[in-house]
Amino acid sequence: xxxxxxxxxxxxxxxxxxxxxxxxxxxxxxxxxxxxxxxxxxxxxxxxxxxxxxxxxxxxxxxxxxxxxxxxxxxxxxxxxxxxxxxxxxxxxxxxxxxxxxxxxxxxxxxxxxxxxxxxxxxxxx
Amino acid sequence: xxxxxxxxxxxxxxxxxxxxxxxxxxxxxxxxxxxxxxxxxxxxxxxxxxxxxxxxxxxxxxxxxxxxxxxxxxxxxxxxxxxxxxxxxxxxxxxxxxxxxxxxxxxxxxxxxxxxxxxxxxxxxxxxxxxxxxxxxxxxxxxxxxxxxxxxxxxxxxxxxxxxxxxxxxxxxxxxxxxxxxxxxxxxxxxxxxxxxxxxxxxxxxxxxxxxxxxxxxxxxxxxxxxxxxxxxxxxxxxxxxxxxxxxxxxxxxxxxxxxxxxxxxxxxxxxxxxxxxxxxxxxxxxxxxxxxxxxxxxxxxxxxx
Numbered sequence: 001x002x003x004x005x006x007x008x009x010x011x012x013x014x015x016x017x018x019x020x021x022x023x024x025x026x027x028x029x030x031x032x033x034x035x036x037x038x039x040x041x042x043x044x045x046x047x048x049x050x051x052x053x054x055x056x057x058x059x060x061x062x063x064x065x066x067x068x069x070x071x072x073x074x075x076x077x078x079x080x081x082x083x084x085x086x087x088x089x090x091x092x093x094x095x096x097x098x099x100x101x102x103x104x105x106x107x108x109x110x111x112x113x114x115x116x117x118x119x120x121x122x123x124x125x126x
Numbered sequence: 127x128x129x130x131x132x133x134x135x136x137x138x139x140x141x142x143x144x145x146x147x148x149x150x151x152x153x154x155x156x157x158x159x160x161x162x163x164x165x166x167x168x169x170x171x172x173x174x175x176x177x178x179x180x181x182x183x184x185x186x187x188x189x190x191x192x193x194x195x196x197x198x199x200x201x202x203x204x205x206x207x208x209x210x211x212x213x214x215x216x217x218x219x220x221x222x223x224x225x226x227x228x229x230x231x232x233x234x235x236x237x238x239x240x241x242x243x244x245x246x247x248x249x250x251x252x253x254x255x256x257x258x259x260x261x262x263x264x265x266x267x268x269x270x271x272x273x274x275x276x277x278x279x280x281x282x283x284x285x286x287x288x289x290x291x292x293x294x295x296x297x298x299x300x301x302x303x304x305x306x307x308x309x310x311x312x313x314x315x316x317x318x319x320x321x322x323x324x325x326x327x328x329x330x331x332x333x334x335x336x337x338x339x340x341x342x343x344x345x346x347x348x349x350x351x352x353x354x355x356x357x358x359x360x361x362x363x364x365x366x367x368x369x370x371x372x373x374x375x376x377x378x379x380x381x382x383x384x385x386x387x388x389x390x391x392x393x394x395x396x397x398x399x400x401x402x403x404x405x406x407x408x409x410x411x412x413x414x415x416x417x418x419x420x421x422x423x424x425x426x427x428x429x430x431x432x
Contacts, residue, residue: 079370083330086368090326090361095368102370103337111370 003028005035010042011112013105017050022057029065036072043112044069047105049080059094066099075115076100079108150263155203157249158242166195169234169241176237178230182221190217191234198238202267207274214278222283231279232272239268299325301332307339308409309371310402314347322358326365333371340409341366344402346377356391363396372412373397376405 001024006013012035014028032044046062048054066076077100081089089095100115102108158165170191173179179187193213201210218231246264250257299321302310311329329341343362348355363373374397378386386393399405410417 078368081368081370083327083334083365083369086330086365087323087326089368090365095364101368103333103339104370107337107339107370 003031005031007035007039007041010116011109012036012039012041012044013047014045015047015050019051019053020058022061025058025061029061029068032065033068033072036069036074041074042116043074044076045105045108045112046076046078047080047108048078048085049082049104052082052085054081054085054089054094056092056094059089059096063096063099075112077102077108077111079104146259147263150260151202151205151267154246154260154264155199157246158199158202161245162195162199165241165245166191169195169238172237172241173234176233178233178237179221179226181224181226190221193217194234194238198242198271201271202264205267207270210271210274211278214275215282218279218282222279222286228276228279228283232276235272235275239272242268295321295324299328301328303332303336303338304406305410305413305415307337307413308406309333309336309338309341310344310406311341312344312347312402315349317348317355317358319354319358322355322362326358326362329362330365330369333366333369338371340372340374340412342374342376342402342405342409344377344405345375345382346379346402348377348382351378351382351385353389353391356386356389356393360391360393360396374399374405374408376400376402 001018001020003014003016003020003024005028006015012032014032016028020028028046032046035041036044046065051058062078066078069076078096079102081101100111102111166188170184170188173187173191174184179190182190194217197210197213201207221231243261243264246260247257250260300312302312304310309329309332311325311332313325317325329343332338333341343359345351345359351359359375363375366373376399378398378400397408399408407417
């Protein structure tokens with residue numbers, strides 16, 4: 001199942017709606033990194049609220065995605081990790097180190113606003 | 127079964143085994159009923175002598191001894207241990223809170239077994255073959271009773287322990303909200319794997335329910351921290367971070383700090399503050415709160431002495 005990617009101002013929002021296969025994940029990663037450049041986005045939010053399992057491949061892909069997007073000049077926030085998922089991930093040693101996380105979409109947007117404030121101010125100054 | 131089979135059994139050797147046992151038991155029960163008061167007294171005397179049930183008074187011991195004795199005889203008569211099981215459960219419920227130990231309960235039942243066996247020896251010593259058959263009938267039944275009582279007692283004890291563990295577990299991990307989006311998790315007592323797991327789960331649920339952004343975990347009440355506990359803490363911190371919450375750990379005493387450094391736990395990822403007050407202040411700062419002390423007009427006289 002493909003993940004819809006919405007453009008919202010300077011941000012891209014990808015909401016995962018159901019369990020994804022490995023190919024779907026890779027496709028999401030490629031599409032996001034591609035569109036960040038196309039839309040000149042400043043931030044990306046990946047919403048995983050609907051996921052009740054995060055295996056090592058998903059974690060690894062999300063981490064790669066965040067790093068690739070950072071290299072493309074944008075910030076990534078993963079939002080909506082469920083308590084059970086968080087617990088299982090930690091038990092398996094999958095900790096998304098160095099990647100921003102937030103409770104939900106609203107929080108994620110607030111965090112991106114904070115992070116990209118400096119960039120926008122510089123842009124306004126020209 | 128014909129009515130007077132029991133009386134004939136010890137005369138007719140070839141009698142069917144089941145019938146013969148039943149008959150012997152019937153004779154046995156008659157004997158025990160006849161000598162009830164004397165055997166019961168002897169038993170109570172032996173209990174006192176062996177210094178069992180010291181938590182109970184003489185009268186109580188005698189009253190319990192009477193009930194146990196009657197139940198005992200009833201089991202020998204009917205062969206059904208169900209009534210005994212119920213009685214054992216009831217007895218355990220009454221005496222466990224008073225500090226009666228397992229060995230005492232098993233001890234008194236074995237004493238009764240012994241007292242009764244001795245009285246059988248005394249009665250049938252003239253006819254050795256008959257004594258043997260009587261004991262053949264008596265021993266398995268007596269063993270079954272001892273077993274029932276001991277198991278009943280231990281089961282009751284385990285039930286109480288489970289109940290108490292549950293209560294302790296529920297009491298010991300409150301997740302408290304002190305401000306909008308700020309939670310406190312005071313941990314008191316020893317952290318084992320099971321508790322750490324439950325604690326983390328509860329905290330994560332609390333984070334979602336209260337939309338928390340900052341969590342202060344206070345471990346002032348944790349007596350000692352080893353590498354296992356430290357790893358549990360690190361896991362809790364990581365899991366909270368995955369849900370978008372920042373964790374501040376407070377209340378690390380100097381001893382605990384030294385231990386952690388000595389055993390080389392990597393706490394680099396953890397945000398630590400000395401005491402709970404400092405932790406809450408730091409959390410407020412992260413959330414953007416600014417707490418100001420409102421000065422009354424004559425501030426000098428009303429300021430708390432600090």
